[in-house]
Structures are given as structure tokens and as C-alpha cells.
Amino acid sequence: MTTLETVACYLPDKRVPVEDVAGQLGLTSMQTRLFRRYLGLAEIRLDPGGTLLDLLSAAIWRLSGLRGREHLVHYVLYARVMPVVAPYPVNPLRDLCRTFGLGHAVSFTVTHHACATGLLAVDLAGRLLAEDGDPDALALVLTGEKTFTRDARLVPGTSIFGEAAAACLVGSDGPADRVLSYAASIRGEFDGRLDELPDMAARFEKEYPASLAEAISAAAAQAGVSVGELSLILPHNVNALSWQRLCRRIGFPVGRVLLDNVPVIGHAFCADSFINYATAVDRGLLRPGDRYLIAAAGLGATFSAMVVEH
Amino acid sequence: MEHETLPQPLDTALRQRVLDAIAVLLPRVLDAETLVIAPEMKLMSDLGMRSASMLELLLELEDNLDIQIDVEDIDETAMTSVGDLADFVASHAVTDS
Numbered sequence: 381m382t383t384l385e386t387v388a389c390y391l392p393d394k395r396v397p398v399e400d401v402a403g404q405l406g407l408t409s410m411q412t413r414l415f416r417r418y419l420g421l422a423e424i425r426l427d428p429g430g431t432l433l434d435l436l437s438a439a440i441w442r443l444s445g446l447r448g449r450e451h452l453v454h455y456v457l458y459a460r461v462m463p464v465v466a467p468y469p470v471n472p473l474r475d476l477c478r479t480f481g482l483g484h485a486v487s488f489t490v491t492h493h494a495c496a497t498g499l500l501a502v503d504l505a506g507r508l509l510a511e512d513g514d515p516d517a518l519a520l521v522l523t524g525e526k527t528f529t530r531d532a533r534l535v536p537g538t539s540i541f542g543e544a545a546a547a548c549l550v551g552s553d554g555p556a557d558r559v560l561s562y563a564a565s566i567r568g569e570f571d572g573r574l575d576e577l578p579d580m581a582a583r584f585e586k587e588y589p590a591s592l593a594e595a596i597s598a599a600a601a602q603a604g605v606s607v608g609e610l611s612l613i614l615p616h617n618v619n620a621l622s623w624q625r626l627c628r629r630i631g632f633p634v635g636r637v638l639l640d641n642v643p644v645i646g647h648a649f650c651a652d653s654f655i656n657y658a659t660a661v662d663r664g665l666l667r668p669g670d671r672y673l674i675a676a677a678g679l680g681a682t683f684s685a686m687v688v689e690h
Numbered sequence: 691m692e693h694e695t696l697p698q699p700l701d702t703a704l705r706q707r708v709l710d711a712i713a714v715l716l717p718r719v720l721d722a723e724t725l726v727i728a729p730e731m732k733l734m735s736d737l738g739m740r741s742a743s744m745l746e747l748l749l750e751l752e753d754n755l756d757i758q759i760d761v762e763d764i765d766e767t768a769m770t771s772v773g774d775l776a777d778f779v780a781s782h783a784v785t786d787s
Binding site: 585 | 719764766
């Protein structure tokens, strides 16, 4: 069974108010105000002088469970939203592997589920480990991206992206968080630029809550629990309002959705899930045996959920 | 400072003020100054409103009418017309306590 052995996160020190980001992007006063007033976004983290390599390295340095076990890491998966992050032949992932003694591992990037790709990578890592033949084999899942273009900074009227990174060591056995289920619904009819396709954007907005709710229900059902039995939902940090509305829709207490990072980190692409997991652990919000759900939605569109037992 | 939602019946006077304000503010939000707004107009199909433009309009209404609106309760699938929106705003005014 796939396990989440250990998670480490890196949040750059620089805190940037959403108003500053909005000003740089040329948003109107009202477009700017709604982020803080309604969407629950207040500031993001940025590392303006750092590279993608710096960002991801900082998370791996903090992954204490990796030290001395590098030889057991057979796979390194970089889960990201942006299809291209460096000019050919620059390959930050291979550079990372060499730096951290993981040059022997099979390494590759996972995309196409946008902000839900982190969960896909965990599932994929688990499948690779299940077929690996070595019960001690590990996989390293990396997340985190630079906000280097307008599209990597803003989802208009919805979210503002920040820079942060997370590293998750995935195993197939042992006393760790056990992945009980994974459900992903891919809705290719929403592939396209929302700002250029208003009809599609309207349909996406209308179907988003039901589609994410369905993914949550499907993951819970696969895990053999009801949604109400989940101790916690670890969300993607797109904004707080969409989760408040979704909770009302599915009858889940919003107080059991970890939204505390939304105002202080913003939407850190695929890293949200792991950052929120680390926060939950740090704050003692998960007790042994608790079953919690990680949920994410990605533009394009993918709706994903994963139930995990602590 | 805390806020609380008033569990109030529909305030018909406020509703009319909201409708009057929407008639002025919505064309500006939609960047269609000549648009004439009627209560029965559909927000999405007639006016092309999206979630973001809806929130912008609510911000404008808050400023214009000196109220605060609890948006957590918005059910956009049930709120189809300008009149529905006015009903929602008039029944979800938030006051300081």
C-alpha cells in the first residue's frame, strides 16, 4: 500500500501582499479588492532572487527522512502545472538528482493534471513502487514552481499563485500515512484558456463545485468511509470562498477544512497539498487512525481526491 | 471587530435600493455603459456575468450602499436573475456588532 513517509516544505521569507501582485499585473481596484475581501487571499511568498533549482532544493534539504536513504530512492517525480519551466537543455530535475545523490533514480516530470498533479504523482509513485520488486524502495515526489509569467501568477478573479515547495517521500510499507484511495476525474472539455473562451469558462464555473464534490465522494467511497467521517480535508489553496461554498454543498463543516494557509501563502501550485499536510501534522490536527482527504482541482480540468489514514 | 449575519426577512426598502444601485453599477462592471438593466434579466445568459464580475458587483454595492454582504451563502445556481441577486443582497446584509 502506498505510504506518505515524510514531508518537508519550504516557504520563502519574502511576504508580498496580494495588492502588490495585483498592482504589478494591472488589475483594477475592484479586481484587486475582491481577493482579500471575498476570496480570503491576503499575501503570498516569493523568492525573487532564487531559481527553480533553489526553490526545490530548499524543500529537499529539509527532508530529514531522505538522509542516508538516497540509495533506496528509485524514482523521482516532479509534479508541476506549467508544461515548460526551463529552456532546453537546462534540466532542473536532473540537476537536483545529481546534487542530492539521486542520480541513479529514474526521474521524470508529471503534468497535465495542472494543480491536481501532485496527487497524480503520489498515485503514480505508489504504482511504480508496487511493481518495483524491492519492498524498501522509495519514491520522491517534488512540487513547487516559480511565478515567472502572468499565467503563473494569476487566475483572474479566482486566485493568486505564490512560490513555495514541498518534497514527499513515498514508500510502500511501514508505519506511515497510508493512501487508502485516489479518485481523479478528467474533464477535457474544459481544456482551453478561460479568459478567451467565455462560454467554456461559464460552464466550468457552473460545474466546478459538483465535479470536485463528486471526486471527494468517490475517493471517500473507495476508502470505505463517508465524507462526514473524514477528520480533515486538506484543500488546494485556490481561495477560501470556493471551499466555503463547497462545504455548504456537501454538508461538511468548513472548520474541518484546513484553510489557514490560504491567506498567508496563496496558491502554491501542486505544493498546497503537502504544505497543508505539514501544517496539520505540526499543529497536531491528525491523530493515529484518522482518515483525512486531500483534494485538488486543476484547470484543464481535473478534479482529484485522495483519502489517507494517519 | 466581529460581524454577524442578520437572519432577517427580506428588507423590501433595501431591495429597491439594491436594484437601483445595480442599474447604475452593473453596466460599469460589465464595461457596457449603455446597458439598461431590468430585474428579470438573467445574470449569466443575458448579461454574461461570471463569478468574478459578480464579486466585483457585490463590492461596488457594499461601497455604494454602505453595507457588508456575507458571500458565503451565495448559491449562484439558484440566483439566476437581477431580481434574485437583489433578494440575496437585501437578505444577507451584515452589520458590525
